[in-house]
Amino acid sequence: MKVVIVGAGEVGFHIATRLVGENKDVVVVDTNRDAIRRVSESIDVQLVNGSGSNPAALEEAGIKEAEILLAVTNSDEINLVACLVANVISPTTKKLARIRNSDFDKYHDTFREHAPHIDTIINPEIEVVKTIDKLMSVPGAVDAGEFADGRIKFIGIRLDKNARLAGARLSEISAKIGKQSPLIAAIVRNEELIVPRGNNRLMPGDLVYFISEADKLLDTLEVFDKHTEPLRRVLIIGGGRIGFRLARLLEKNSIYTKIIEKDANRCAELAEELNKVIVLNGDGSDQDLLKEENIKDMDAVITLTNDEETNILASLLTKRMGAKKTITKISKFSYFPLMSAIGIEQVVSPRLSAINTILQHIRRGRVLSAISIKGEQAEVMEAVALETSDIVGKPLKNISFPKGALVTGIIRDEKIVIPSGDSVVAPNDKIIIFATRESIPRIEKILTVKLEYF
Numbered sequence: 001m002k003v004v005i006v007g008a009g010e011v012g013f014h015i016a017t018r019l020v021g022e023n024k025d026v027v028v029v030d031t032n033r034d035a036i037r038r039v040s041e042s043i044d045v046q047l048v049n050g051s052g053s054n055p056a057a058l059e060e061a062g063i064k065e066a067e068i069l070l071a072v073t074n075s076d077e078i079n080l081v082a083c084l085v086a087n088v089i090s091p092t093t094k095k096l097a098r099i100r101n102s103d104f105d106k107y108h109d110t111f112r113e114h115a116p117h118i119d120t121i122i123n124p125e126i127e128v129v130k131t132i133d134k135l136m137s138v139p140g141a142v143d144a145g146e147f148a149d150g151r152i153k154f155i156g157i158r159l160d161k162n163a164r165l166a167g168a169r170l171s172e173i174s175a176k177i178g179k180q181s182p183l184i185a186a187i188v189r190n191e192e193l194i195v196p197r198g199n200n201r202l203m204p205g206d207l208v209y210f211i212s213e214a215d216k217l218l219d220t221l222e223v224f225d226k227h228t229e230p231l232r233r234v235l236i237i238g239g240g241r242i243g244f245r246l247a248r249l250l251e252k253n254s255i256y257t258k259i260i261e262k263d264a265n266r267c268a269e270l271a272e273e274l275n276k277v278i279v280l281n282g283d284g285s286d287q288d289l290l291k292e293e294n295i296k297d298m299d300a301v302i303t304l305t306n307d308e309e310t311n312i313l314a315s316l317l318t319k320r321m322g323a324k325k326t327i328t329k330i331s332k333f334s335y336f337p338l339m340s341a342i343g344i345e346q347v348v349s350p351r352l353s354a355i356n357t358i359l360q361h362i363r364r365g366r367v368l369s370a371i372s373i374k375g376e377q378a379e380v381m382e383a384v385a386l387e388t389s390d391i392v393g394k395p396l397k398n399i400s401f402p403k404g405a406l407v408t409g410i411i412r413d414e415k416i417v418i419p420s421g422d423s424v425v426a427p428n429d430k431i432i433i434f435a436t437r438e439s440i441p442r443i444e445k446i447l448t449v450k451l452e453y454f
Helices: 010-021 033-042 055-061 076-089 102-114 124-137 170-177 214-223 241-252 264-273 287-292 308-320 333-342 350-362 437-447
Strands: 002-006 025-030 046-049 068-071 094-098 120-122 141-147 152-158 183-189 192-194 207-213 233-237 256-261 278-281 300-303 326-329 366-372 378-384 405-412 415-417 430-436
Touching: 002 010, 002 076, 010 025, 010 033, 010 350, 010 437, 025 033, 025 055, 033 046, 046 055, 055 076, 068 076, 068 350, 076 094, 094 350, 120 350, 124 141, 124 241, 124 326, 124 350, 141 207, 141 366, 141 378, 152 214, 183 405, 207 214, 233 241, 233 308, 241 256, 241 264, 256 264, 264 278, 287 308, 300 308, 308 326, 308 333, 350 366, 378 437, 405 437, 430 437
Parallel strands: 002 025, 002 068, 025 046, 068 094, 094 120, 233 256, 233 300, 256 278, 300 326
Antiparallel strands: 141 152, 152 207, 183 192, 183 207, 366 378, 378 430, 405 415, 405 430
């Protein structure tokens, strides 16, 4: 597979890194020589110094041979024009554009239906608000995703030292809790990913990822000693585009919400747009202001300013002052490994949300969605089992899965099955697959249609 990436910023760089690790043919196009140099020093890809909206640059990048164009610069206009130009040169190339301006929101469907030069529009701000909403709704969740239209939940929780499963082997869990063990897909310990086996133990401090049916989620969380906490009061620090989108969602869901925003003019705009949300002009890291606003009574504090140091400081401060939960927006990927070490567990990133959405459109086979595991060491994918793919028609134990891959769910006729080795995938079943980064190319091969030659 050949992929042309327009934009060598954080999103473009990280997608290129992921795809090169999966042995895909990647070309990166950018006008910024420093960004191009960073890519060249880190990964082995073809580089084109030019604008993605320039047909000559796209021709040089080999757009005619590319299966996919990813337009992920920081400019919505360049991304749109790059897709338009690519369509003129190579109509069969699938084109994805990252569009962040909310003015485009109501035109997304129109673009997809009536603009042949754009196959998919991705708005990372919409995706990150969805992620925040999921994290707020699941008690104790560090990561949260969903599949099968929300009927299957994929949750990551930090195991507390006093949890009853601390120290237990996976093979002992059913006996310990007196019922079937939850399906544990992965464990992250000291930033190292562990693909669990029956003799692995769960240790205090582990980040444990599990699969659960939505209607059984609260019972499953109880197994890990995570208890339901109603969400009634939320404070948002930062009234930018993401803060506004989140506030509008919370207002719609009748949750008492306050926003603290530094810019007085922006406060006026927010107050005009939001009916029930209380808008405060001030510094979200001001202890006196936080105390005055009864921070200890807040069920969640979401820090969404454009300065990540401010977000980190405000999260640590509000947590220390008694806020029950904090969710912190981070843009720099280099900060991610440091967060849990300083006590910040729930982290969101518009860039990571964009990458997750882009991945589902890159994967071979009919992949419906894809979620990166913390640290991007693995993915969980939802895919349709095609009739002639290698995964159908035989017990899972007889399929040559690569090391580090596991089928964690099968959806058939609206019923959800947590599979065993004897389970057989039928054509058109939806399947949930956990896969380490190294195993993804082979999983893609298993999911694709086998060609028959006559």
